[in-house]
Amino acid sequence: MIERLCIIGIGLIGGSVALAARAQGLCREIVAADREEEALRQAEKRGIIDRGYRDIGKAAEEADAVVIATPVGRMAAVFEALKPVWSPRAFYTDVGSTKASVVQAVESVFGRVPENFVPAHPISGRELSGVAAALPDLFAGKKVILTPLPHTDVHVLERVRAFWQGLGAEVHDMSVAHHDHVLAATSHLPHVIAYCLTHLLGRKDEKDEIFQYAAGGFRDFSRIAGSCPVMWADICLANRDEILKLLRQFEGELQRFDELLSRGDRQAIHDYFAEARAARQRFLDRHS
Ligand SMILES: NC(=O)c1ccc[n+]([C@@H]2O[C@H](COP(=O)([O-])OP(=O)(O)OC[C@H]3O[C@@H](n4cnc5c(N)ncnc54)[C@H](O)[C@@H]3O)[C@@H](O)[C@H]2O)c1
Ligand SMILES: O=C(O)C(=O)C[C@]1(C(=O)O)C=C[C@@H](O)C=C1
Known part of the structure; x- marks a missing residue:
């Protein structure tokens, strides 16, 4: 049992960790640090945390x-603030969407x-985003990737694994580089494409009409373009090289489809869509 769990950044993910930890009885007390007073007050009011602090050091001292x-772009400053109160008895973990940048941030400090x-x-x-959107079951049945380093303490690794499992997650281990390579394709590129398409449509003169007649297709496709720009600017800069490589491949894919359509090659267009649909179905059969 954790005596005092400290969350730094009590937003969507930090708030969901706190709610799940409380619901699963993983800890006796939950404190948080956030630079937004309002986030702390809201989290206290909803009973998500017991106490909130503006000062990271004060929140984290005594936490196990x-x-x-x-x-992710704020993590170097967070490690800087944690350094004076870093305890060998506690375990520390993060939730950042990129991993090499987080490792670099901790190394820099x-x-x-x-x-x-x-x-x-x-x-x-x-x-x-924000603590108002936090959910107690956000991690239930979902994957969490750990990217331990060769010198990570094995006992700490097992405590962190048990913590995430306790929140209901299925835990997988991966190297830092492999994580950033895979997530660039499965998460970062789709977000960039959703933002780009929404931009394209939003810039058009007849935009009111475009959005007025946009139904499920655009709504589904653009949902993730509603995500937090601060978070996504940080992610894109942190994993820039992997995302740029994929953008070049995606441009090639658009070019390939452009050629099929320009030729008016019905069979080739049909086969292109059918292959993509089958690939998506294989993915769903295997992973849902
Ligand atoms: N949103 C998602 O779907 C998702 C999923 C998995 C992982 N993540 C990762 O989780 C992290 C948080 O994302 P989120 O969606 O919860 O964001 P969020 O905006 O909901 O919450 C972030 C919180 O951090 C606080 N904060 C920012 N800088 C700070 C600082 N220097 N000191 C103290 N507090 C600070 C903000 O005030 C905010 O309350 C990010 O690293 C993101 O990449 C997000
Ligand atoms: O479902 C969503 O809204 C998400 O974008 C979640 C999502 C993803 O791309 O799958 C976004 C970023 C995270 O790092 C992990 C999960």
């Missing part, structure tokens, strides 16, 4: 489990990744 849930920090990424979220 610390979860960092700020946007400590010189090396402390043995009791286990980078993590819950593959579960929403296009909404």
Whole structure:
């Protein structure tokens, strides 16, 4: 049992961790640090946390489990604030959507990744942000990827694994580089494409009419373009090289389809769509 769980950044993900930890009885007390007073007050009012602090050091001292849930671009500053109160008895983990940048941030502050920090990424979220959108079952049955380093303390790794499992997640381990390679394709590229398409339509003169007649297709496709720009600017910059490689491949794919359509090749267009549909179905059969 965790005595004091500390969440740094009590937004959608930090709030959901707190709600799930409380619901599953994983800890006696939950405190949080956030730079937004309003987020802390809201979290206290809803009973998501017991106490909130503006000061990260004050919130984290005495905690035996610390979860960092700020946007990835803020993590170096968070590690800086944690350094004076870093405890060898506690475990530390994060929820950042990119992992190499988080490892670099911790290295820039400590010189090396402390043995009791286990980078993590819950593959579960929403296009909404802030503590008001937090859900107690956000991680239930969802995957969490841990990217331990070769010198990560094995006992801490098992405590962090048990913590995420306790929140209801299925935990997988991966290397930092592999994580960023895979997530660039499955999460980062789709978000970039959704933002780009929404931009394209939004810029058109007849935009009112375009949005007026947009039904399920556009709504489904653009849902993730409703995601937080701060978080996504951080993710894109943090995983820039992997995303740029995929953007080049995606441009090639658009070019391929452009050629089929320009030729008016019905059979080739049909086969192109049929292959994509079958690939999606295989993915759903295997993973849902
Ligand atoms: N939203 C998702 O679907 C999702 C899913 C998995 C992982 N993540 C990752 O989780 C993290 C948080 O995302 P979110 O969606 O919960 O964002 P959010 O905006 O809902 O919450 C972030 C919170 O961090 C606080 N914060 C920002 N900078 C801070 C600082 N320097 N010190 C203290 N508090 C600070 C903000 O005030 C906010 O309350 C990000 O790293 C994101 O990449 C998000
Ligand atoms: O469902 C959504 O809204 C999400 O975008 C969740 C999503 C994803 O791309 O799958 C977004 C970012 C995270 O790092 C993990 C999950």
